[in-house]
Amino acid sequence: MVERPILPIGNTYLDAFVFLAFFVLLFFAGIALKNRKGIRLRLFVQATAFVFFVFIVHRCFCALRGTIFSFQDIGKNDLNVFNGLFIFVPLIAFTLMFGRIFCGWLCPLGFMQEAFFRNTFIKKFMLDPAPRLKWLRLLLSAAIFFAAIFLLFKFRPKTFFFVQNIAAFWGLVTIIFSVFFLLNQEADLKLKNLRYLLLFAWLVIITLGIFVTDPWCALFGNEIDYSSFVGLFAVLASAVIVPMAWCRYLCPLGAALSLVTKFSQVKIKRKKDLVISKKEARQVCYVQALDEKALDESSCLFCKRCVEAGISDIEEL
Ligand code: SF4
Ligand code: SF4
Numbered sequence: 001m002v003e004r005p006i007l008p009i010g011n012t013y014l015d016a017f018v019f020l021a022f023f024v025l026l027f028f029a030g031i032a033l034k035n036r037k038g039i040r041l042r043l044f045v046q047a048t049a050f051v052f053f054v055f056i057v058h059r060c061f062c063a064l065r066g067t068i069f070s071f072q073d074i075g076k077n078d079l080n081v082f083n084g085l086f087i088f089v090p091l092i093a094f095t096l097m098f099g100r101i102f103c104g105w106l107c108p109l110g111f112m113q114e115a116f117f118r119n120t121f122i123k124k125f126m127l128d129p130a131p132r133l134k135w136l137r138l139l140l141s142a143a144i145f146f147a148a149i150f151l152l153f154k155f156r157p158k159t160f161f162f163v164q165n166i167a168a169f170w171g172l173v174t175i176i177f178s179v180f181f182l183l184n185q186e187a188d189l190k191l192k193n194l195r196y197l198l199l200f201a202w203l204v205i206i207t208l209g210i211f212v213t214d215p216w217c218a219l220f221g222n223e224i225d226y227s228s229f230v231g232l233f234a235v236l237a238s239a240v241i242v243p244m245a246w247c248r249y250l251c252p253l254g255a256a257l258s259l260v261t262k263f264s265q266v267k268i269k270r271k272k273d274l275v276i277s278k279k280e281a282r283q284v285c286y287v288q289a290l291d292e293k294a295l296d297e298s299s300c301l302f303c304k305r306c307v308e309a310g311i312s313d314i315e316e317l
Helices: 016-034 038-056 063-072 078-098 101-106 108-118 120-127 131-155 166-183 185-207 215-220 226-238 245-250 252-263 278-284
Strands: 266-270 312-316
Touching: 016 038, 016 078, 016 101, 016 266, 016 312, 038 101, 038 108, 038 215, 063 078, 063 185, 063 252, 078 101, 078 252, 101 108, 101 252, 108 120, 108 215, 108 226, 108 245, 120 131, 120 278, 131 166, 131 226, 166 185, 166 215, 166 226, 166 245, 185 245, 185 252, 215 226, 226 245
Parallel strands: none
Antiparallel strands: 266 312
16 A cells, blocks of 8 residues: 555645546546447456555545535635545546446446456346345345444444444445335336435535545545445445445435436447347346346446447447
């Protein structure tokens, strides 16, 4: 782990190297997204981003909180403003150019959840429609929910219970949404639309000045607070039951990026008139952005798997 800035800005703790690495990885991912054979590089970009940001530099990735706090510092503390925006601005700029490539190609939390889907045994457990497996998934969800509640109460601080537990609560809601999905898979789209409401709630909480943590913090922060650790546990455990449940329903950053991606210059478009089965669609797309006939642009992570499978095309406006 790097303890000091590699390319310090002035004599401060701010490290321009993190910004450069982030920029280069996004650029590389954007080029690979547009290249016909670029999908082969996705795992490499994801693994590089994971190792670099989780094990080497530990840069806080909380783009939304940092951004709102930095807006409040404009005119007062330029360094804080830069610190808050230097992840968010390239993230928005690249999303406008290439869609959600951060989600599909760089995000370490997305990468960790996706890892379960790559495992043949877990993938079969998640997708198999057999009733006995559905009940097993529901039982597992209940076990994860109570384990998360247990951790929450076991390690809770003595003061400011709600404020200090927001990450854990968001993690618990991920499990609850996963249960709703297991009970009625057709409710997926409705649950996905709730992420905008949750994003709004998240932004209100930050604007009120509350220093929210989320499951990301357990990955990127130098100090692991227990609430974000409980949140991370809930998010990763849910991802064994419903593929990438956090990315589908709860992630505030993902919800914000899905609004921006409507204006992106690169689109992933489902091939017209190509009909596939529901099972085929679910085998290819982690987040169920694909179904038999359509592609839900707002849920798409731009992973390019459906392009590789011959179901969709990359289009530039
Ligand atoms: S939705 Fe959130 S957690 Fe998922 S890949 Fe995107 S930013 Fe990462
Ligand atoms: S629709 Fe295609 S590119 Fe988008 S998340 Fe699903 S598989 Fe990936």
